[in-house]
Amino acid sequence: MIPISDNIPSRHFPVINWTLIALNIIIFFFTLSLGKDAEIFVKLFGVVPYRFINDFDIYEISTIYTSMFLHGGWAHIFSNMLALYIFGDNVEDRLGSFRYLIFYLLTGTAAALLHIYLNQDSVIPTVGASGAISGVMAAYIFLYPRAKVITLFPILFIPFFIDIPALVYTGVWFITQFFSGLLSIVSNTAAFGGVAYWAHVGGFVAGAVLLPFMLRNRKKRRTYIDEFYPW
Numbered sequence: 606m607i608p609i610s611d612n613i614p615s616r617h618f619p620v621i622n623w624t625l626i627a628l629n630i631i632i633f634f635f636t637l638s639l640g641k642d643a644e645i646f647v648k649l650f651g652v653v654p655y656r657f658i659n660d661f662d663i664y665e666i667s668t669i670y671t672s673m674f675l676h677g678g679w680a681h682i683f684s685n686m687l688a689l690y691i692f693g694d695n696v697e698d699r700l701g702s703f704r705y706l707i708f709y710l711l712t713g714t715a716a717a718l719l720h721i722y723l724n725q726d727s728v729i730p731t732v733g734a735s736g737a738i739s740g741v742m743a744a745y746i747f748l749y750p751r752a753k754v755i756t757l758f759p760i761l762f763i764p765f766f767i768d769i770p771a772l773v774y775t776g777v778w779f780i781t782q783f784f785s786g787l788l789s790i791v792s793n794t795a796a797f798g799g800v801a802y803w804a805h806v807g808g809f810v811a812g813a814v815l816l817p818f819m820l821r822n823r824k825k826r827r828t829y830i831d832e833f834y835p836w
Contacts, residue, residue, distance in 0.1 A: 609754075610691055611753065612768070619694035622690075622697050625693070625734075629674050629682060629689075653727070653731070655725065655726055658721065669718075672733070673717075688742065689738050692741050692742050695745060695748065700819055712737050712812045715740070715807050716737065724803075735805055740808040743779075750772050753769060756769050756774065779809055782806055
């Protein structure tokens, strides 16, 4: 199941969203260019919970933000950037570019802090924009609850495209992240299957909580036919 696009066009060019996508891709290729030194680079600029807690300083705080622009492989960056491309432009359109950037960074911060709290002894570096993007996805379903996600279902190498309600698509995604996170606790694994599920949950919850505050006191309010909420 691969999301392709949504049915909500953005009204303005999403300059911040495209900038975030470009930076992630550039840094990913830079990391690849390091060859054997890439592992050291990731350890330096990724979030390492044990190091963050025991060597807490400005540098460790900065890794929360540098880690958001690092990715562990082609599938990792492709899935993240695809989700950011699909959902981010509309959220930026609604929040405005500056507030969208702050929102993105705050949800990414919340995701990292929850992961650190639940994995305090982990020395495995955590990287990726997933936490921040989870927050963007949460904002999207509150802003556009009637939106649909055009999704690719390859069956026996035959592509089928189906419109899935964004609320269903994102809801199923969140439930899988939550229960996978519970499984990681039961199995006593910091990142079950190599995925920091609790970072996704933390980012998503932070996005839902922060959204009303980020929308408050907007001078120009745009009305969409698919919004249920009056903020």
